[in-house]
Amino acid sequence: MSFYTLELGELEGRPQPGQETGGRRTFPLGVLREKSRWFIRMRWVVVLSLFSFGLFSHLGESQLLALGVVPGKIWPIATAAVLVLGNVFFTLAVRRPEGSLSLPVDLCWVQIILDMACLGVVLHFLGVFSFAPSLYFLHIALACIFFDLWASFGVLLLALASYFICIYVELSGWVEPAALMLSWQQEARLEMSGWSIVAMSAGYALIMLALWYIVSRMSVRLREHERSVVQAAKKVLRLQEDRDKYAVQMTHQLKAPLDAMRSIMMLITEGYVEPVSAEIRKRLLEVDKQAEGLGELILDVLRLYNLQKAAGQPIEPVAIDLAARIRAAAVDLQQMADKRRVRVHLDVGELTVQGVPLQIDLLLHNLLSNAITYSYQDGEVRVLGGRDDATGQVYFEVRDQGIGIAPEKIPKIFEEYYHTEEAFKHNSTSTGIGLAIVKKIAETHGLRIQVESEVGKGTCFRVSFPTRLPEAPPAHDRSCPICE
Amino acid sequence: MSKILHVEDNAAIRESVKLVLEKEGHEVVSYETAAAAIDALPGLKPDLAILDIMMESMDSGLEVNEKIQKLQPGLPCIFLTSLGEEVQQIFAGRLQTGRILQKPVKPETLLPLVKKMLG
Numbered sequence: 001m002s003f004y005t006l007e008l009g010e011l012e013g014r015p016q017p018g019q020e021t022g023g024r025r026t027f028p029l030g031v032l033r034e035k036s037r038w039f040i041r042m043r044w045v046v047v048l049s050l051f052s053f054g055l056f057s058h059l060g061e062s063q064l065l066a067l068g069v070v071p072g073k074i075w076p077i078a079t080a081a082v083l084v085l086g087n088v089f090f091t092l093a094v095r096r097p098e099g100s101l102s103l104p105v106d107l108c109w110v111q112i113i114l115d116m117a118c119l120g121v122v123l124h125f126l127g128v129f130s131f132a133p134s135l136y137f138l139h140i141a142l143a144c145i146f147f148d149l150w151a152s153f154g155v156l157l158l159a160l161a162s163y164f165i166c167i168y169v170e171l172s173g174w175v176e177p178a179a180l181m182l183s184w185q186q187e188a189r190l191e192m193s194g195w196s197i198v199a200m201s202a203g204y205a206l207i208m209l210a211l212w213y214i215v216s217r218m219s220v221r222l223r224e225h226e227r228s229v230v231q232a233a234k235k236v237l238r239l240q241e242d243r244d245k246y247a248v249q250m251t252h253q254l255k256a257p258l259d260a261m262r263s264i265m266m267l268i269t270e271g272y273v274e275p276v277s278a279e280i281r282k283r284l285l286e287v288d289k290q291a292e293g294l295g296e297l298i299l300d301v302l303r304l305y306n307l308q309k310a311a312g313q314p315i316e317p318v319a320i321d322l323a324a325r326i327r328a329a330a331v332d333l334q335q336m337a338d339k340r341r342v343r344v345h346l347d348v349g350e351l352t353v354q355g356v357p358l359q360i361d362l363l364l365h366n367l368l369s370n371a372i373t374y375s376y377q378d379g380e381v382r383v384l385g386g387r388d389d390a391t392g393q394v395y396f397e398v399r400d401q402g403i404g405i406a407p408e409k410i411p412k413i414f415e416e417y418y419h420t421e422e423a424f425k426h427n428s429t430s431t432g433i434g435l436a437i438v439k440k441i442a443e444t445h446g447l448r449i450q451v452e453s454e455v456g457k458g459t460c461f462r463v464s465f466p467t468r469l470p471e472a473p474p475a476h477d478r479s480c481p482i483c484e
Numbered sequence: 485m486s487k488i489l490h491v492e493d494n495a496a497i498r499e500s501v502k503l504v505l506e507k508e509g510h511e512v513v514s515y516e517t518a519a520a521a522i523d524a525l526p527g528l529k530p531d532l533a534i535l536d537i538m539m540e541s542m543d544s545g546l547e548v549n550e551k552i553q554k555l556q557p558g559l560p561c562i563f564l565t566s567l568g569e570e571v572q573q574i575f576a577g578r579l580q581t582g583r584i585l586q587k588p589v590k591p592e593t594l595l596p597l598v599k600k601m602l603g
Contacts, residue, residue, distance in 0.1 A: 248567070248574060252538050255566040259587040260496035270591060272503045299568045306570060358569055 035146045036094050036107050043087050043115070050080035050122075068182045075125050079118050086114045108147075112155055115139065120162040127179030128166050129197075133204045136163060137211055144215035152219075156212040160205055167201055244309070251302040258295045262288055293429025300433040303362060304416070307440040315444060317354040325357075326383055326396065329364040333372060342375045344368070348385030351394050353465045355445050363441045366434040367461050371400035373427050374459070393448075394465045401458040402426075410451050414439040422455070486602050489530035490514045491521040491548055492564065493539040497587060501534065501564075504591045505598065518544035522551050532602055533561045537571060546575060549582065560601040564589060 057064060057071035064071045093107050119135060126132035136159040143155035170177045265288045267273050269281050276284075326348050337344050353360070371381040385396035403422050405413060412418050417432040424430065442449050446466040453459040488510050492498040495516075502512045513528065515521040518539055533552055537545040549561050561582035565571045568586060583597060 248570075252566050255587075256494060259566050260494050262588040263497045263500035266588060266590060267500050267503060272500075272507065299570075302567070302570060361569065 033094055036090060036111065038146075039108070039111050039115075040087050040090050040094070043083055043111075047080045047083045047087070050076040050083070054080065065182075070178070070180055070182055072125055075121065079121050082114070083118055086111070112139075112143070112158060116158045116162040119159075120166050123163065123166050124170065124175065125178050125180065127181070128163075128170055128177070129200060130179060130181075132180075133163055136204075136208055140208055140212050141215050144212060144219045149216050149220060152212060152216050156208060159208060163204065163208075164201065167197070171197070247302060247305050251298055255295055255298045258291050258298075262291050262295075265291075289429060293431065296429070297431040297433070300431045300437065303437055304433055304440065307359070307437060307444070311440065311444060315356050317356060317445075320353050320355050320357055320360055322351040322353050322360075322385060322394065322396065323348040325361055325364055326368075326385065329361065329368050330383070332365065333369055336369065337372050337381070340372060340375065341377045342372050343378075343380045344372070345380065345382045348383060348396060349387075351385055351387070351396075353394050355465075359441045359444065363438050363447075363463070366438050367398045367463070370434055371398045371402070371459070371461075373430070374423060375400045375402040388464065391464075391467075393467060395462060397460055397462045399458065399460040404455040404457050404459055405451070405453040406455055407453075410453060413451075485509060485511055486531040487511045487513065487529070488598070489521065489528060489533045489535075489552075491516075491518060491534075491539070491545065492536040493517065494536070497536075497564075497589075501589065501594070504594060508595055508598075510598070518548045521548050525551060525555055529556070530559065532598060533559055534598075535561060535563055537563050537565045537575070538567075543575060553581075562594075562597060562601065 053072060054074075054076035057073045057076070061071045061073075090107060090111055116139070119139070123132045123135065126135075140152070140156055140159055143152040147155065169175050265284045268276055269284050269288070326346060330344050330346055333344070368381070368383065375381060379401045381401075382399045383396060384399070385394070387394050403426050405420060405423075409420050413420070414435045416436040419430050419432045438449070441447070442463070446468075448464040448466075450462040450464075451459065452462070488505055490498065490501055490505075490512055492501065492514065493516055498514050498516070502514055505512045513524075513530065515524065533549065535545040535548055537543065539545060545563060549563075552559050552561070563571075563582050563584045564587050565584060566587050567574070571584065583601070585593060585597070
């Protein structure tokens, strides 16, 4: 005796046993690695700026002084050099394979600490009591965007520490106060009252705290929204794949028993088993006809589903020999035409069009089979093809001498499951989907379909191909571009 | 007398194809599942294979054909399907060799094709 335990799938949105339901979320390693690379690239811009200032301080000192700017001959270049060394190290580290410790996380923090230290130096030389502390704002905002809540709070604390250390070392006299502008330098040498210093530093600290709070909250909301969008997109793709598979399987499951029934009836009617009376044979053929119609309906539903699904996708057209396709459709339908005693005449020159071969075949098959189906016995169907002199467009016409369509009903014949009363009387097994399929194919290919008909005299369908295929709507890519 | 391997999970269709082909003088070896056919392949040496495409899995018939082609490269093959031309889209690339017939298969369609493929 064999034993099997049914494995159940995970239900969407329901936390599974052992799974965290809240708390910190960290980014995937690949994302952190990409963020590290971004910081490295930004740092090169800072290096270039510092180096340029340092160089200009050497080459154009007098010009700078004339502008009231304090030249920086050593500190910008020294700071740039430290950042360059850091960037080289980080670049090499980022290229290391995945799984080296928790490298991307450590790497980000090492970069942040280095940045804060260098920013402290820059802040000192630009002027602690000038606009310079606002440089921290960018780092705090970036941290809120790229890191989670508590990591960004860590960056805020580092920024505040860097700022207050800078103030402390200046006020305690360890270093001389400095500033970028000469006028600021003079002001810095004036004693600022303790309350002024406290007020200014507290003000900057509060702004940093407020900035962190606002931007981090917005980032958390944005990330949650992004995650739910990604999950929804994945779910939609999964459902679409399931639906496609279901459509094929359901079509097969519905049609297989019909095929079996028709096979058995064929054995009886074709004399492969015991002979039956002519009456029984006739009834079986009627049953077979109905079963055939049902089988076609099932396949037409699948065809229409596939066309509707493909309508949102860009097509990959190829050159199609239209005359050959028309001839192939006529050969396929020859048996049907012979049964109904309908003659099919083809008069199609060598014509090439652009399209999806399977869809064009389906369009031809549907139009030609309709023409044969709705012809009277001993009638004629003519298929003409050529190039319109006025427009240069390739076209073909399928013209029958059959039951025709009343003018007020012509627009409706392309609706799904529609057939006129006259058509139903003539052919009760019609699926009513054939022309809906033709319409879908026409929409995909930008075809122009014109219908001319007279009740009791016949119908002509004229299909013109565009000189250029229509632009496809934005592709609904089966891969998920926003899914990690 | 030609030997024809036929793999089809539906009993009625299996029987009808067998009757039609045997009346023409062919020897028909039928299997209900792809697995049974694959197990029997090494000793079989058929002249033609007629395979239902979708059996216990969506592509069982194609798996049988791929195994057959490894054992007997170039063996002619006819695929039967309840689906229409859509099967070519679904299994594009795996149906390069062989001919496809839509079920139910009529004698006037099957017999000339079998004759042609047996050469």
